[in-house]
Amino acid sequence: MTTQQKIASAFAFLAVLLVGVPLLISATGRSDLYYTLTSVALLSIISAGVWLTFYIGRINIGQGAFALMGGYVSAILVTQYGVSFWLTLPIAGLLCAAASVLIGLPILRLRGVYFAMVTLTLSEVARLTALAVPITNGAKGIVNIPLPSRLTIFGITLIPDFATLANPRLAFYVTSVLLMALCYLALYRLVNSRIGRICQSLQQNEELASSIGVNISYIRILAFAISSFLGGIGGAMFAAITQSMYPSSFGVADSINFMLNCFLGGLGYVLGPMLGTFVLYFGWDLLFQTGVFQLLIYSSILIILMLVLPNGLLSIRLPRQKQS
């Protein structure tokens, strides 16, 4: 695909999402789909973060902790300090990035299963901390978070107050899709630039990368920080949409799901996490019909999938790119 073709496809995709889908929903009256699709968009942002850590050769099962942290940062700033939601979005991301730098410094040199273990415990510890620390209001969580307020720059209203909108769901949907597009665009650019090559060199041979002057620790921490940033903003948006935040909002199971999203979508492709999130989320949702058997069937399908396709979904779709 040439660059022009890629740009055209991207625009077409966005058009479908931003225009086609709302038309479809208003025609069929399924406005509950807004929440579903918004969730998919946000979860794919968070999963993209996990994908980036895969890209530097680490298995990250701790993203739930950063989503949780991002959500709480936004919730606390909005409810207790009256900060505009739109400002809390980048703040949440940056604070998560900062936290990940602190955590990353000792653990990023670990590899494989060891690194995965540490990040897994991070997910659980985040939940326990949210339960224990007073500022997060413990198990009761933070509720009744007001809808995002107006965003004005120089007196011009860029984004109206969500409370004034007739259909805030549509507004959240549009915001999330745009955010997702932005994130994936940035990720795509990152991966195809020199930085992406450097990460690849890290992944393949750390010693050789060192010998050509790549500062391995720095790159790893940078990637991890960006990854957590994505987790943070995803979590913050979730807080705004669900208007609540509980210690159980993001936990170990979610971290595992983010990893699953990446894996299923294919670890070699930037759009992998988006596809994986979509499939898994709708898969899980569809299974809701089965009631108590939902988890059983879901996990069985996953097990079968692992047995049959140990290398992810997209690896079968684009065989010509499957070189490794």
Added chain:
Amino acid sequence: MEQVIANGLYLGAQYALIALGLTLIFALMNVLNFAHGQMYVLGGFVTYTVYGQLGLPFPVAVLCSGVTLAAVGAIIEKFLFGPVIKRSAREESTMLLAAAIAFFIDAIILLLFGEKQRGVPKIINGVFISDIIIMPYDRIAVGVVAAAMIAAFVLYMQYSRPGRAMRALAQDRVAAQLMGVNVDRYSMIGFALGAMLAGLVGGLLVSITGVNSGIGGPISIKAFLMVMIGGAGVVGGAIAGGFILGMMESVGLTLLRNFGDVTYLVIFVLLMIFLSIRPNGLMGKPWG
């Protein structure tokens, strides 16, 4: 003070058993058994059924837990982990499989036993009271049994033929194969053994703390913490990790009681600092 130590020891013995199971599986197959906590819960529920519901003697119930989990472990290894490990070059696949299995066992437990907390009648009534410590008899009994099991396990691994085969396998897979160790068979035995240990602890502890379907995940995490502290893949490390975590929990619960449940946050921060200095845990095989 002595009370704290006594509690720590008691907890430590249980935790060490859990960690031993996990580390054995890790040493043999380089697989992190995410479902370890769920196996513990399953063991608890089996004992609950056999001892609590059917009224059979407690030791029989615990034995049933062990056997059930050994069977479950063997099946999982032979039909799930074994094939996937052979087919896939990526570590993520086995990890995701482990996660999926954990979900699966969680689902089964929910379906069979529901969400409620279950308990069983005390196995020994009464409390040991002295000037320095107070400890219910059943805890002492369970602690002693756990310690005995740890000793038995260590001896088994050290001196028995399967034990030696498994240790060879853990050290160097290829060399072990060349020496005639049936890798497939011993992987299965090892996994079954690891699962059995988890089941046994579950069975023992259901008599004291009860069991419910939701604690599987957190227990897996605790097991990982122990293995990280003590070092993955090493028997001594698992035991050390188990006792250290037990002790830290005991200390934390007593000292930090006023600050809310920050015990685990503190443990985690300490772990971060510890891992910066010693990334492989106390005795671990170099990894990474």
Added chain:
Amino acid sequence: MPDILEISGLTKRFGGLVANNDISFTVKEREILSVIGPNGAGKSTLFKLIASFVSPTSGEVCFRGQRISGLAPHKVARMGVVRTFQETTIFKTMTVRDNVIIAHHLRSRANLAGFFFGTRTAQQDEAEFARSTDEIIDFLGLGAYRHELASNLPHGHLRALGIAIGLATNPQVLLLDEPFAGMNHEETRRAIEIVRGVRERGVTVLLVEHDMPAVMNISDRIVVLNFGQKIAEGTPQEIQENPTVIEAYLGAEDEALGI
């Protein structure tokens, strides 16, 4: 010619094993110096110490008067001391061209953000890297494989690629770890030409090798190690006539021959 590298009292212990014991020598700028010795003499460890992939137990390595031992390896590479690897170490899933382009990392004037946003400096860098890459690829005779996946290269060319990667960093000192290993006569002859060419470009070359004829042919000076210690230093002529060296090698050869 001034000294570009100064190795003083370099010792490395791994637990009880002393891999390098009190090794000292200097390297003159733009010379080709070979380090030889029987197997297990400690040559690889010496290389790792010089490029700072390993820290010395005692002693130091100085580059143009500045201490480099103990610094992080990527920093030492930045300063101009670059190492190639003993195994055929390249980036397997990238093309030959990409392998060399990415090795230009050290020459970039733009920073990471610049590369992300595609600033003018970054674009200039990319253009320069492309030009330099093509030049280096041609210099090493890899032109035909330019767009080939690195893992598909035949063995001799993998070595050349390793050297290309080293050259791309614009080094002042290049450490070649067994560059002639596994090569036949013809390939070795070509490789010797390449190493000479590298020196012509102004690079000081340090090499570890087993191929004696090649070493004698190409080196200005030779350092001989045995059992972790330096036993001789001098021109190829001097080394060939040095009784200690002959004994060290004869003894080893006897073992190899089973006498």
